[in-house]
Amino acid sequence: MTFQDMPKVELHLHLEGAAPSKFIAGLAQEKNIDISKIFDAKGDYAYDGFDEFLSTYEAACEPLKTPQDFYRLTMAVLEETAKHGVVYAETFVSPDFCGGGDVGAWREYLDAMTRASVDAERDFGITLRGIVTAIRHFGPEQAKTAARCAAETKGDFVVGFGMAGAEMVGRPKDYAYSFDMAREAGLPLTCHAGEWDGPDMVADTIRDLGVSRIGHGINAVQDPKLLAEIAEKGIVLEVCPGSNVVLGAVPDWQSHPIVKLRDAGVPITVSTDDPPFFHTTMTYEYDMLAKTFGWGAEDFAVLNQTGLKAAYCDDATRAMIAKKLEAAQ
Ligand code: HPA
Numbered sequence: 001m002t003f004q005d006m007p008k009v010e011l012h013l014h015l016e017g018a019a020p021s022k023f024i025a026g027l028a029q030e031k032n033i034d035i036s037k038i039f040d041a042k043g044d045y046a047y048d049g050f051d052e053f054l055s056t057y058e059a060a061c062e063p064l065k066t067p068q069d070f071y072r073l074t075m076a077v078l079e080e081t082a083k084h085g086v087v088y089a090e091t092f093v094s095p096d097f098c099g100g101g102d103v104g105a106w107r108e109y110l111d112a113m114t115r116a117s118v119d120a121e122r123d124f125g126i127t128l129r130g131i132v133t134a135i136r137h138f139g140p141e142q143a144k145t146a147a148r149c150a151a152e153t154k155g156d157f158v159v160g161f162g163m164a165g166a167e168m169v170g171r172p173k174d175y176a177y178s179f180d181m182a183r184e185a186g187l188p189l190t191c192h193a194g195e196w197d198g199p200d201m202v203a204d205t206i207r208d209l210g211v212s213r214i215g216h217g218i219n220a221v222q223d224p225k226l227l228a229e230i231a232e233k234g235i236v237l238e239v240c241p242g243s244n245v246v247l248g249a250v251p252d253w254q255s256h257p258i259v260k261l262r263d264a265g266v267p268i269t270v271s272t273d274d275p276p277f278f279h280t281t282m283t284y285e286y287d288m289l290a291k292t293f294g295w296g297a298e299d300f301a302v303l304n305q306t307g308l309k310a311a312y313c314d315d316a317t318r319a320m321i322a323k324k325l326e327a328a329q
């Protein structure tokens with residue numbers, strides 16, 4: 001079995017960030033929106049560094065206007081993701097890009113994404129769940145509207161709440177109200193931290209937001225006591241090595257701390273984050289882990305078991321995915 005065929009669990013995938021650049025360019029053309037500045041001569045997304053990545057990402061969202069656009073986006077992303085063996089994915093979706101935080105509008109977008117996930121499960125054999133995501137640099141007030149959308153629509157598709165965006169904006173406690181609201185609605189929580197900032201950001205995120213998973217979290221490696229705490233609490237890191245290398249959070253694959261994190265007993269998973277932006281796929285991530293660190297089928301089986309255990313889906317879904325993972329053993 002090749003790495004591509006191997007069934008996989010992917011927990012950290014931004015829906016808009018997974019949009020193939022051709023899909024976004026085509027949609028922009030249909031709607032007469034000029035976002036040519038975000039593409040290079042080959043038609044790939046073009047940006048330099050994390051801040052520009054975020055603004056390019058937001059510009060790429062401009063042609064995504066209607067619930068039907070999100071139906072098409074979800075289908076396009078799942079078709080691509082399934083090609084790389086992913087049988088279960090969780091995707092970050094933001095009400096900020098789906099009706100601006102209005103709960104009524106959000107329900108319509110959510111309905112479109114849910115329909116797409118059902119159709120993609122039938123057509124491509126991939127199961128998708130959604131994590132409603134606040135955008136940190138839009139500020140704590142806007143985060144509350146995202147949390148409200150999450151709390152009001154928890155259900156078969158919406159299974160978690162999280163936060164992405166510019167990590168250096170504010171401190172975790174500034175967003176505690178939103179995370180409390182989502183937790184009280186019964187949603188499990190994840191937050192990007194320790195991608196850019198140091199171990200203190202990871203520690204504060206765990207303490208002040210009560211998350212069960214951390215997006216990236218790689219800079220926790222700088223603090224052995226924190227690593228021990230993460231391992232002891234069983235907090236799962238959603239590690240995205242290819243993203244870290246391309247954005248410059250680490251200098252190269254060889255220096256990525258994923259092995260140190262794993263050796264410290266931290267539960268780790270592997271994801272692509274925003275695959276077309278980072279010229280990656282789940283197959284490429286596995287190929288690079290194999291090439292750089294000598295990882296093989298057993299290492300990847302553990303990653304996927306950790307991912308499935310940490311997934312926010314219900315137990316019936318977890319059991320169904322477990323069978324798909326086992327069938328390939
Ligand atoms: N970090 C923070 N915010 C993001 C990312 C990321 O890697 N991808 C999309 N939004």
Ligand code: ZN
Nearest residue numbers: 014164215273
């Ligand atoms: Zn991310």
